[in-house]
Amino acid sequence: MKSDRDHRSGGAGTDRVLFIGSALAFPEVTLRLVRAEFEGVEVSRFDTIEQAIDAGQAASVRMVVLDQKFTEDLADIHDLARSTFGNAHVVLAYDDVSIARPVFQRQQAGMGLSGLRFIPMHSAVGSWISILRLLMAGEVLVPGDLIQPFAMNDSMNGAADASGNPSLTRREIEVLRLVAQGHRNKTIAAMLDVSEHTVKLHIHHLMRKIGVGNRTAAANWFMQNGHAGDEEGPA
Known part of the structure; x- marks a missing residue:
């Protein structure tokens, strides 16, 4: 099966959250958890961003959550998501910090991916839901495991301020x-x-x-x- 959709809360004007990745990355239990926490929000999963677009999911998309496997083509997918879904927040979901950290460093160095947000999939359930809620509200939250190893390195653009202090949101x-x-x-x-x-x-x-x-x-x-x-x- 190429996608999992929530048909219970569809309709014009319904806020949508799209998970883009395999059922292994975003299993049904994850989708059910999000549906339970965000009542009235339609939650769908697609294997690729193109499938989501072809399925006519462009309207009222509030957030697009991308699996870390897309990092190689992330710039193109990010731009496609932003151009298709308008003001939707684009989020990179990661289990492996060694994959996500270079993406964050590129962003902080001004090398594209403006507005991309991050959510660690290895967080405890309560913390994960809280992070997701913040991101859906438009907050910018940088997980500590992305910034801590290089926050003290003043050679990294954007990782610290002029005095070498860690960069806080x-x-x-x-x-x-x-x-x-x-x-x-x-x-x-x-x-x-x-x-x-x-x-x-x-x-x-x-x-x-x-x-x-x-x-x-x-x-x-x-x-x-x-x-x-x-x-x-x-x-």
């Missing part, structure tokens, strides 16, 4: 600023209008990036690296 800086101000996760979640679990996920990733093991150390890092005078509060 805008949302991670917002969360870290609020942590440094002494706010707890529940308060931060309310201030940023996200779930408390999402805040925990951001904190987990940013602590890995900056190489600390607890909130106090993260707050100290924030204060010591020139962020204390940044604009307060979430943008």
Whole structure:
């Protein structure tokens, strides 16, 4: 069978998530999990991006998740997905960080793939769903295993700022600023209008990036690296 489709929630205007890859990469249990977590979203799997296009799946696509096996032709597939599905978020799903990390490095060096996002398939189920939820909401989240090995190498364009500090996303800086101000996760979640679990996920990733093991150390890092005078509060 070349594709698995959810026929329960079809119709004009229905948000769609397309998984592009084999049933081994995206088994039915994964598709069912996404359907259960995102009620009303139509979830489909196709072996190739061309099959998804031929099946008339271009309308209302919110996210296109690509298996890591497509990395060799990723630039062409990424451009095709962006041109066909408009504002859909294109995500590379990876199990092998040694495959995904060079892609991330190319992106950070300005060598194309603008807007490509990443999701580690080896994450625990709860974390994986939280990451997927962030990506569907348009957030930019860089998994720590992609950036940590070279974040301290200032020869890598985009991996660190001019002072050699690890590169944090805008949302991670917002969360870290609020942590440094002494706010707890529940308060931060309310201030940023996200779930408390999402805040925990951001904190987990940013602590890995900056190489600390607890909130106090993260707050100290924030204060010591020139962020204390940044604009307060979430943008």
